[in-house]
Structures are given as structure tokens and as C-alpha cells.
Amino acid sequence: MALSIEDIKKVAHLARIEVSDSDAAATLTKLTGILGLIEQMQAVDTTGIVPMSHSQDLSQRLRDDAVTKTNLRDEFQKNAPALGNGSAEQAVAGGLYLVPKVIE
């Protein structure tokens, strides 16, 4: 199936990656090549084959519902990015992370 520039923009939006118009054209060429490779799959008859999501086909292991993690918030917050928009301050305050206002 042929991809279009609109497809690229739609997928980029879903993936939350900004693409400029010129990037979208270049991306279209590359992704078309990759999808061409992937298309080889369509020639295979897979009727009745159970999909394999994991090599060992094991069921998910369960553990006791107990606290296992230690509180590393301060350590984690050391990796917070700079706030941006002119501020080099870390995007944290009072143990929280700062993001642009979401609710008006």
C-alpha cells in the first residue's frame, strides 16, 4: 500500500514527533522502502497460525503485592530537564515536575 505525505504527518502526530514539510518528503521515501520490505510478508499464508508474542510462551509471573521499591524521588529529579522558554532552571518545584499549563 502506497504511503502519502498525509500518512506520514498523521503517524508523526500519533508518535508526537514534529516533522517539517521537507522532512516529511524525505521520510516518505525511506518509509516507503521499508514498507516495501515488509510487504513480503503478505505472500505467506498464515491461516490458523497462533501469533507468537514471546519466545518462551510463558505466562506472566506474579509477585506478592508488597512494596519493593525504595523512594528515589530526589535522585530521579536530579535528571529533570531544563524548564525551557528562556529558563535554564530545572523543571521541578516542591518535588513535582513542571510542564506547560494543561487545564485552563
Add this chain to the structure above:
Amino acid sequence: MINSSLKQFGELLQTKKISSVELTQTFLNRITQHNPSINAYIALDEAKTLAQARVADTRIAAGNAAPLTGIPIAQKDIFCAMGWKTTCGSKMLANFVAPYDAHVITQFDNAGAVNLGKTNMDEFAMGSSNETSYFGGVKNPWSFDRVPGGSSGGSAAAVAARLCAAATGTDTGGSIRQPASLCGFTGLKPTYGVVSRFGMIAFASSLDQAGPMAKSAEDCALMMNVMAGFDERDSTSLNREKEDYTRNLNLPLQGLKIGLPKEFFAEGLDAGVGKIIEAAIAEYKKLGATIIDISLPNTSLSIPVYYVLAPAEASSNLSRYDGVRYGHRAAEYTDLMDMYNKSRAEGFGAEVKRRILIGTYVLSAGYYDAYYLKAQQIRRLIAQDFVEAFKKCDVIMGPAAPSTAFKAGEKVDDPVAMYLQDIYTISTNLAGLPGMSVPAGFSDGLPVGLQIIGNYFDEARMLNVAHQYQQVTDWHTAMPELALSKEVK
């Protein structure tokens, strides 16, 4: 001395012929000297490294040494190591300092090994040449105009140039075995689930597996003894009894049944590489092995299947990089959506973005059945091919890569050509099987690796098969001239 085996290093340390600090300093000096040209390491911290060496010396003096105590090991920058910059080769994580240790790192710490530094890699392990790294490409120590392979290219060059005693790598589609082939050393991707993925930055979770990259099968076995083992923090870690991977090294190969899949010797294989693989097989016949012709009919489908499943899993795994709590955040943005879009556009390189977009596409409404489900169905066919094959043979052999190391820049603009580098390795990841690459000779002066694929949990036998070959050949001891010619006087 730098060409010693891990066992020899251990003996030197434990008989006090050398201290861990001296041995570590020797490697650090080599790194200072050669890394500016090779670019194998992207994070070094001499103070931290030497502090670990001093602790190891104390442990040796106290008589509590384990086999790897005091031995300097390079760690692929995909493993979180507390207090170390851990970037996964990406601008996205260029300033990320790991707040905890990966299980693999903890295992090496417990063994008393010394962390020499973090090695360069393709961004988020997506690549076969190390050229997608934000921190620049890595030179193949055998020929500086060629790539070391990827994604574990920094570890590969470090092992080949003897800038470490051994290294770790990860293999999602061939990222240990293909660089092992291109740089001429021994690398093992274990059965999926044998080594914990905790603290190992995720690319495609159902395929990712860490393993050793070292000079010989014996070294890989000693590394496996440290790396393997159950870890409840990885939900796919297998709870199996601890095994000694060195236990079978010295068994004879008389009666070994080697399967040669005809698909691994078909069109696409470089003639020079093919000749060397045939010579290696002939050597195995002399060691008493029997050759059996087998078929893995769905081999050619492994690449299309992989380039659906791995990007699909990657698009999900990499959605965590949003510029909120860690990683790159755009300098300028208007609202939250704009912040996500710009942070991810700026933080990820071209190949990573391509794979996220492919993954998002194959998982999107209307395409899920045609691509993702279809790929999972063919994955089962590929795995079944191996089940059938292992009814007839003990191990499968063939090339690890279709060619020797290619020139830097040669495939960088052609993703599909790059993807074909992993034609012989990807199917084992899809099936979850263990695979190795073992040095088998040189074609036009460049190393060639023999791939050995084993049945599930057959690592000890594969290591035996490789070790016996290394008793009668010396390809694995060959060192690149360049690494020697610049030795400090």
C-alpha cells in the same frame, strides 16, 4: 599481557603478580592513547574506575576473590550504572545520570569486576554500523575506514583493540554477533530470558538480550557465569537453576551433529566469507563432527517480520521520552503538545524516528492485523523451523554476517541495505534462541565470524563447540596491527 585471557588475568591478580589498580591503569592508558581515534568509549571516569580497582585489590588480599575480581570490563552504554552518564547513544539521554544499577552491572560489581567505562553504540541500539550514535561513529580497529558493526560497536572495537579485558553487549537482531564477526572476537547472545533486562534501556522488549563480548569462548563462559541468573525485577527473567557455563568446555566433539541451513549459504553471501565458513566447517569435521544439510525455509522473512515487531515494540518503549521528567526537553515551545513534539523531534536521531514512525504505523487502527498480527504469526513459523531443525542436529552453523566490515558511510543512507546485515542473526532473536559468533579467519585482511546457533538453554554446549575449535585454531588470538603500532614506548 593485554592479550591475556580472563583466566590468565585472574591468575596474575590472585598470585599478586599484578594488582587490579596496575592492570586497570594499563587499560586506562591504552584508552587515553587510542580512544580519541577509535571512539569506542563515550563515558570514562578514572577516579570511579580506580576506586573499584582498589576495592578489588583489598578483596584479593583478603582471599575472597571471584574469577573476575579485579578485571576491567567495558559496559555498553545501554546499561544503567549508578552515578555514570547513561545515554544509550542518544541526544535524548545525553545528560542522563543513572540513579540505579542495571542487574548486569550489579552482577559485575558483586563479582568484583572493575567498570572501565561506557561504550559507544547505535542510538537506542538501532543500527548495524554504530553510525546512528549521537556521539559519532566508531572505527573498526582492523581498518579505520570501516565500521565495527552495531549496535554494540563501541564494545566491539574495545574488545578488538584490547582496550578492555572483555565487554558487555546487547543483541536484539544481531547487535552482539554481527559486530563480533566484523571485529574478529567471540560474542554470545544467550537464550531470551537468561540475562535480566532490569536497568537495560529497552528497545524491543521481546527480543532484547544482553550477553558477553570477549576474546574467546572460555572468556565468554566466565562472563556468562556472572551475567546469567534469575532476577525478579525483570518479568521475563527465567527462574532456572544457576549453571556453570565453563563445565562443558573440554568435552570432545566426536559425534557432534552440525546442521547447515541451505538458506545461510544462498545468494547475498559474500564469496570470501563463504569460503572461510566452509573452511571452519572442515575443521569441525576433523574434530569428529558430522555435517547435516538442513533448511530454515522462512529465513528471508525474518527481516520483514523483525522490521514490524521491533519498531512496534520500540514505538511503545520510546514513548516514555517526552521531555517531562528526564531526557531532552526542547528549549522553546508553546504548549504541552508542542513540547512533546519538539522535544522528541530534537532528541531522537533520524533512524530512531524512522523506526518509531514505522512502529506507530503498523500498530495504528486499520493496519494492526495486516502487519503486527501477521508478523507475529510468521514469527511462529520461523521459530518452528528451528524446532524441526534441532530434531536433526545439535547445533546450527553458518556465517554471522553476509560480508566483512563495510566502509563508513556506505549504507548509512539506505536503511534497507543496512537491515540486510542481520539476515543470519535476526531469526534466532525472533525464536529466542542462543547464538554466537566465533572468529574463523580473514577475508582480504578483515575478520569473518562463524555463527553457532544452539537450542534453548544450550549455551554451555555452544561454548564447548566454540572452545574446541579455538583449541585447534588461533583466529581468536589475532590482534589488529594498528592497536599495536601505537603502543606507548
